[in-house]
Amino acid sequence: MEIKEEGASEEGQHFLPTPQANDTGDFQFTSIQKTPNEPQLEFILACRGLSRPARDRGRRPREPNALVQVSVAQPAAPGPTRYASTEVVEGTRDPLFLTGVTFPSEYPIYEETKIKLTVYDVKDKAHDTRSFLGYASFTVGELLRSKEQLLALSLRTSDGGKVVGTIEVSVVKMGEIEDGEADHVTTDVQGQKCALVCECAAPDGGSGKENLPFLNAVLKNPVCKLYRFPTSDNKWMRIREQMSESILSFHIPKELISLHIKEDLCRNQELKELGELSPHWDNLRKNVLTHCDQMVNMYQDILTELSKETGSSFKSSSSKGEKTLEFVPINLHLQRMHVHSPHLKDALYDVITVGAPAAHFQGFKNGGLRKLLHRFEMERRNTGYQFIYYSPENTAKAKEVLSNINQLQPLIATHADLLLNSASQHSPDSLKNSLKMLSEKTELFVHAFKDQLVRSALLALYTARPGGVPKKPPSPKSSADDSCPQDAPPLVGRQDSIPHHSDYDEEEWDRVWANVGKSLNCIIDMVDKLIARDGASEGGGGSSKDGEKDASPVDPITAHPKEDWYEQLCPLICALKDCMGEVVNRAKQSLAFVLLQELAAGLPQCLMLTLRRDVVFSQALAGLVCGFIIKLHTSLHDPGFLQQLHTVGLVVQYEGLLSTYSDEIGMLEDMAVGISDLKKVAFKIIEAKSNDVLPVITGRREHYVVEVKLPARMFEVLPPPVREGQLLHVHPVLFNVGINEQQTLADRFGDVSLQESINQENFELLKEYYAVFMEKMPPDYISHFQEQNDLKGLLENLHQNIQAKKRKNVEIMWLAATICRKLNGIRFTCCKSAKDRTSMSVTLEQCSILRDEHQLHKDFFIRALDCMRREGCRIENVLKNVKCRKYAFNMLQLMAFPKYYRPPEGTYGKADT
């Protein structure tokens, strides 16, 4: 029988657990014993004595090119579902397959579950033309109960008559020592001889397995693959590849959009509360508010739409242009390789794969953020006399001061009330403590306004009021008046305080502002006096330990009647609050006016640019939070890592594969800004108080804090500064090397300067991080790193490669990734969709790691690469994105790719992306 399975025939078939597989109706089935969070069952396959395929007319008989297809039939479910497939082993009757089968812990599998193995002979790999050879089947229970958990089954023809060979199924136990166990089958595939010895070291106890349930709350729909590859000393290493989606793909964008809405509503309110403006400015404000309100409505609509996507954890590459999903990262996954090799500790290698953060809905006709922001700034500088130009730093400063005010004012009010509370309880200790807190916060408050920007903005606002003309020169500075505000001239009333034309007095602000400090000083003086007098009266009058008065006589000279502290302090606290209110009112208005100018001068582009930046940032942040949480969970037991986390922060390295040609230039420009904006993010680890472990974001556009929750038992192992809420920083770096045919065009006829400058700038950032790392990490930690890895040499090598300006210099990516791994950082790989080029790159990275760190037999490097690309997680990634198991490359594209980025025959072709 010959089954012609051209590539497209597999469309729509998938290898993931299906809901149908889960559906066992009312029957009770026997669960199999398993370690929590470990795969439930893993086995490897080999065939012996396969019959030769029927001879083609005029051709010599040949040995089979065998492939095994694995199907699963659930008890009580209608028929078998295709689950996995091995690679093709060419030209042998005794094929030994490197690709195994694994059932992740979530997969419904029972002793009664039936597994069918169908062996095909593949005549033409490129077109996947295969013919049926034979099949065998068994139940999971039979396999588990078999001697040494190994079954040797006869392969029969479809009518069940003729035996066409044997298939061996043997259970794999990752992590169990199978010392000395040897399988003397030898492979004779394309001259690769290898004695198969299954021998594994004990698993790494510190791999943080107990953290997995927690991680599973974030990671979803894992796809697992298993391989065995020979090492250079002819032993087996076992590789488990896992690819998981994350619910953070949707959760982070929702959190972020809610924050943007809050921030923008607050700003709109501040603009409304700017007070009376001259007609020119009033019209501008109306216009700005109309646009800003529309923007908020749009964010609200997007949030509503996203909120409907409950439980979603994946946005496919084909949805990248959808408006309602534009904040969601494309095709975000954790790509994990778990290596279990003889004599070495188990090792995990994680890469987050995600589509380049970019604004696909807005498009790239005019370029991406890097260019657009620069152009916008240039234009704004030249808007002429109408507007005062505030640099991006100044507008950022205005937003920061506004945000500080909004946070500090209520805090100070609370501390002031606590002070009064302590006063009414007449408790000296509590009074002192409350005063300390109040002083600290008030000092921060006063400090927040020590900025020339507030002063100049006040003047600008004054000129924008009806009839506002600055009065020159300002009156000379009066000598410092340190007396309490009660003694000073009465403070100016709130609304009337807005300076009108001729009465603008530049020093008025200094006085209003200084009044806050003076009010605080008065409170401090008063508290000191009250405590001193109280001490004196207590000392004189004597008081017993429990506060009751002694019966001893009172000294009539030193003793005061017990004062009412509340009454003494209340007016001073009211004065402080009034002064603060006055400062807040003025400062808020002036800074809101800075924002009004920024908006008015650039409408509507500035709002579109903000949207674009928000969209790109949201995609980048979702990936980062996912990477951070995974890194934290897998490294929690490493004290060195924890120290690094809070002393120097983590490097986050992005590998970009975008070309500097056509639309991808714009994507790269977006991506570069999105990644650089991640510097504004800090992480804080808090103890989870409920089952809700999803991270929470606070802050505003210029500064975000992501709170990551850990359950108590994990939280306890953190170093004290981290437990106390120290902010943890990340250091993002991006290195891009275009590899496809578009890059060939850019290299020959276009412009590669964007890629060159990104790589150069980011090299400087990486170097800075390395310097801080060397300076701050303890010498023993560094020498351990140094000896093993010679980081300095790697950095120099990276620098030389960047300087060399060679075409498609993929060495840059390998070096940057290696440095990141050695620095214990978080790795990302991105192309437009994280589907095709990314898959080539991560599989190459995985196999290179196996070769360089785990002694993968050098003759098996290409086979391992082909196995992973043909049957591994990444082809499943393609399938889930475009419903077709083909990488979207054509021959022409492949010819342009660097050699090791080309997928194996039959795995690529036209796909409707």
Ligand SMILES: O=P(O)(O)O[C@H]1[C@H](O)[C@@H](O)[C@H](O)[C@H](O)[C@@H]1OP(=O)(O)O
């Ligand atoms: O995952 P990508 O490499 O960005 O996918 C590309 C692919 O490289 C290219 O050959 C193909 O023509 C498509 O443009 C793919 O991008 P899609 O975003 O359309 O999947």
